[in-house]
Amino acid sequence: MILPQDVPLTWYLLLSAALFSLGVVGFLIKRNLITVFMSIELMLNAVNLSFVTFAHQWHAVKGQIFVFFVMMVAAAEAAVGLAIIIAVFRARSTLAVDRIDLMKL
Amino acid sequence: MNAPLHLWLIPLLPFAGFLLNGILGRRLPKSLTTAIALLAPLASFGVVVVAVMGFNSASAPFVEAYGHWISVGFLHVDFTLVLDQLSLVMLLVVTGVGFLIHVYSVGYMAHDEGYARYFSYLNLFLFFMTLLVLAGNVLLMFVGWEGVGLASYLLIGFWFQKTTAVEAGKKAFIVNRIGDFGFLIGIFLLLANFGTLAFSEIAAKLAANPAQGQVLSGGVLTIICLCLLFGATGKSAQLPLYVWLPDAMEGPTPVSALIHAATMVTAGVYMIVRTHFLFDRSPFALSVVAIVGAATALFAATIALVQTDIKRVLAYSTISQLGYMFLGCGVAAYSAAIFHLVTHAFFKALLFLAAGSVIHAMGGEQDLRKMGGLRTKLPITFWTMTAGVIAIAGIWPLAGFFSKDAILYAAFLQGTSGKVLWFLGLVTALLTSFYMFRLWYLAFMGQSHTEDAHPHESPWSMLGPLVILAILSVCSGWIGIDRFAAFLAPAVGPLHLEGGNALWEIGLSVLAVLVALEGWMIANKYYKRKPERPAQLAAALPHGYNILVNKYYVDEIYGAAVIKPLLSISKYLLGWVVDTALLGGIAWLLGGITNFAGVILQRWQSGNLRSYAAWLTAGAAALLIFVFYISIGSYMGAHGIDVPMNLHWMGH
Numbered sequence: 001m002i003l004p005q006d007v008p009l010t011w012y013l014l015l016s017a018a019l020f021s022l023g024v025v026g027f028l029i030k031r032n033l034i035t036v037f038m039s040i041e042l043m044l045n046a047v048n049l050s051f052v053t054f055a056h057q058w059h060a061v062k063g064q065i066f067v068f069f070v071m072m073v074a075a076a077e078a079a080v081g082l083a084i085i086i087a088v089f090r091a092r093s094t095l096a097v098d099r100i101d102l103m104k105l
Numbered sequence: 106m107n108a109p110l111h112l113w114l115i116p117l118l119p120f121a122g123f124l125l126n127g128i129l130g131r132r133l134p135k136s137l138t139t140a141i142a143l144l145a146p147l148a149s150f151g152v153v154v155v156a157v158m159g160f161n162s163a164s165a166p167f168v169e170a171y172g173h174w175i176s177v178g179f180l181h182v183d184f185t186l187v188l189d190q191l192s193l194v195m196l197l198v199v200t201g202v203g204f205l206i207h208v209y210s211v212g213y214m215a216h217d218e219g220y221a222r223y224f225s226y227l228n229l230f231l232f233f234m235t236l237l238v239l240a241g242n243v244l245l246m247f248v249g250w251e252g253v254g255l256a257s258y259l260l261i262g263f264w265f266q267k268t269t270a271v272e273a274g275k276k277a278f279i280v281n282r283i284g285d286f287g288f289l290i291g292i293f294l295l296l297a298n299f300g301t302l303a304f305s306e307i308a309a310k311l312a313a314n315p316a317q318g319q320v321l322s323g324g325v326l327t328i329i330c331l332c333l334l335f336g337a338t339g340k341s342a343q344l345p346l347y348v349w350l351p352d353a354m355e356g357p358t359p360v361s362a363l364i365h366a367a368t369m370v371t372a373g374v375y376m377i378v379r380t381h382f383l384f385d386r387s388p389f390a391l392s393v394v395a396i397v398g399a400a401t402a403l404f405a406a407t408i409a410l411v412q413t414d415i416k417r418v419l420a421y422s423t424i425s426q427l428g429y430m431f432l433g434c435g436v437a438a439y440s441a442a443i444f445h446l447v448t449h450a451f452f453k454a455l456l457f458l459a460a461g462s463v464i465h466a467m468g469g470e471q472d473l474r475k476m477g478g479l480r481t482k483l484p485i486t487f488w489t490m491t492a493g494v495i496a497i498a499g500i501w502p503l504a505g506f507f508s509k510d511a512i513l514y515a516a517f518l519q520g521t522s523g524k525v526l527w528f529l530g531l532v533t534a535l536l537t538s539f540y541m542f543r544l545w546y547l548a549f550m551g552q553s554h555t556e557d558a559h560p561h562e563s564p565w566s567m568l569g570p571l572v573i574l575a576i577l578s579v580c581s582g583w584i585g586i587d588r589f590a591a592f593l594a595p596a597v598g599p600l601h602l603e604g605g606n607a608l609w610e611i612g613l614s615v616l617a618v619l620v621a622l623e624g625w626m627i628a629n630k631y632y633k634r635k636p637e638r639p640a641q642l643a644a645a646l647p648h649g650y651n652i653l654v655n656k657y658y659v660d661e662i663y664g665a666a667v668i669k670p671l672l673s674i675s676k677y678l679l680g681w682v683v684d685t686a687l688l689g690g691i692a693w694l695l696g697g698i699t700n701f702a703g704v705i706l707q708r709w710q711s712g713n714l715r716s717y718a719a720w721l722t723a724g725a726a727a728l729l730i731f732v733f734y735i736s737i738g739s740y741m742g743a744h745g746i747d748v749p750m751n752l753h754w755m756g757h
Contacts, residue, residue, distance in 0.1 A: 101712035
């Protein structure tokens with residue numbers, strides 16, 4: 001991966017932090033289950049960005065390897081998560097998280 | 106070293122019978138069950154007989170070790186079986202009489218639903234009893250000791266639908282447990298003082314150093330002996346632990362004959378004789394044995410005078426006769442005690458089996474007052490029972506006379522106190538003769554007292570053992586105490602009869618026979634010629650009669666003095682205070698705390714996904730802030746940067 005040498009580390013980290021925060025906020029306030037799900041993906045990718053940034057900074061390949069791990073977990077999570085979402089939609093005909101509350105005592 | 110005798114076969118053959126009948130008995134045909142049940146003790150008896158053939162008195166004892174059992178620190182216990190003159194005699198009695206009673210049981214228990222179960226228990230008993238007899242060390246003996254107690258418990262409570270039988274079984278087990286406590290303490294003391302549990306090694310250590318120096322003062326030896334004696338009083342139904350034996354009559358009658366008359370109850374006598382080298386060195390313990398024996402003999406005989414249940418008369422008679430054996434042990438006449446053990450095994454097994462035949466004929470009736478006139482209806486039972494009655498009464502020339510006389514003569518020669526014991530024994534002999542002939546008159550003479558009963562003679566499987574035992578009861582005494590004592594001498598020491606002479610011996614024998622005949626005469630007068638007299642006597646002496654009928658109120662006294670306090674402690678202190686209040690309280694408190702925490706925490710579980718998400722995020726943020734502060738704090742601390750006060754605690 002080739003990064004412009006004159007872009008400082010801080011910028012990448014700030015971008016990553018911004019993406020992560022966006023993910024958190026979406027995770028918290030969105031009512032559609034799919035959007036919440038996408039927010040989680042956003043957070044994962046924000047973390048991926050920090051990983052590659054540090055890997056570049058310290059010329060260590062470990063960070064990039066971790067990115068692959070994260071992507072792999074994200075893919076598995078997407079498969080399971082989407083399956084659950086479809087199952088929920090079939091059962092309840094809605095994806096509004098406020099109405100998916102059958103677990104409540 | 107001779108060729109191996111394969112002693113291990115003697116206990117293990119009945120054990121195999123127990124396993125086969127116990128596991129498969131319900132599925133096997135009855136004939137096969139019977140075959141297994143009879144073959145096991147017969148084969149065992151056969152091995153004993155082969156051992157007798159190969160027995161060479163000069164090279165006894167035969168010791169066969171089958172490997173180590175326990176080896177911890179200085180404690181070494183092996184699986185050792187020992188065959189010497191003493192265990193040989195016991196084995197012949199146990200397996201021989203045991204086999205006869207097995208045969209008898211085939212007829213007696215023929216119509217019982219628990220046929221296979223009965224025989225598996227009976228074989229189990231023989232396994233443990235032969236193990237007890239053959240054991241070469243105290244611990245292995247204790248295994249057999251406990252095992253026969255278990256078999257006894259199982260067989261007393263054999264008819265477990267009957268509440269009285271179940272309670273009698275429990276009583277026997279618990280009372281025996283009290284005695285076993287003493288036995289166990291004795292075993293521990295032996296181990297602590299001798300460092301070994303093998304009989305031969307203990308005897309060798311005592312012989313090498315009679316005083317045992319500082320290691321073993323006479324007091325310790327006396328305490329060991331008294332502990333062993335306490336164990337023996339439990340198993341052999343002596344004062345103060347005899348109370349279980351009369352109740353044990355709830356079991357099937359052949360069981361009473363085998364376990365509670367002929368073999369198991371003599372285990373206490375056997376144990377004392379087996380450890381005689383200890384008792385020999387403690388005159389005090391020996392005199393306690395003698396006093397316990399004489400007191401029990403007289404005490405039980407007086408109770409037997411007024412009992413009306415045919416089996417209970419015999420039960421008290423057994424206790425009384427065991428008292429004689431203890432008396433014999435107590436005056437160091439071990440071979441006389443064993444002689445009486447053998448003859449008693451024959452005639453008491455005979456009496457019980459004959460009583461069983463009577464009960465069988467009467468359709469389960471055990472009350473002597475409802476019997477009578479059975480002489481013509483049950484001729485063979487009558488004649489064999491007569492042999493048993495004359496034998497136990499001690500009338501020449503039947504077996505009981507010889508063995509009882511030997512014990513009484515040995516007691517008589519023990520100085521003044523010995524004369525007192527001899528006199529007690531003589532009075533007991535009078536009472537014994539009286540109550541046995543009373544039983545004889547009530548059951549067999551006079552008129553029948555129940556019209557609807559149609560007594561019939563028992564089958565030959567029951568009569569055969571009766572006849573054999575009757576012959577033994579008549580003849581076994583003819584061996585003579587001198588020959589018997591000479592045979593046993595290598596194992597139990599010679600029979601000392603110093604200070605006596607032939608004139609005294611014959612005179613005392615004649616006196617004993619006269620006393621026995623007098624007992625017969627009194628019984629004849631009261632129960633044949635003047636049958637109204639016993640009731641008149643009872644009315645004239647109501648207090649004395651009531652005390653005897655109620656067996657000196659010993660059960661009631663034990664109930665008030667021991668059982669009731671124990672029950673109160675169990676119920677109130679242990680039950681209410683410890684169990685309910687303390688343990689229950691702790692358990693309740695823990696459960697309550699958990700439950701309360703659950704009530705509080707369940708409010709978090711709103712079921713709202715976004716609230717979970719919010720808590721998750723908040724938690725992650727809190728964790729992040731925490732880690733952030735720690736890393737800053739430790740970084741600054743490590744680089745000598747002044748740490749702000751509010752961060753100082755985090756990094757270290």
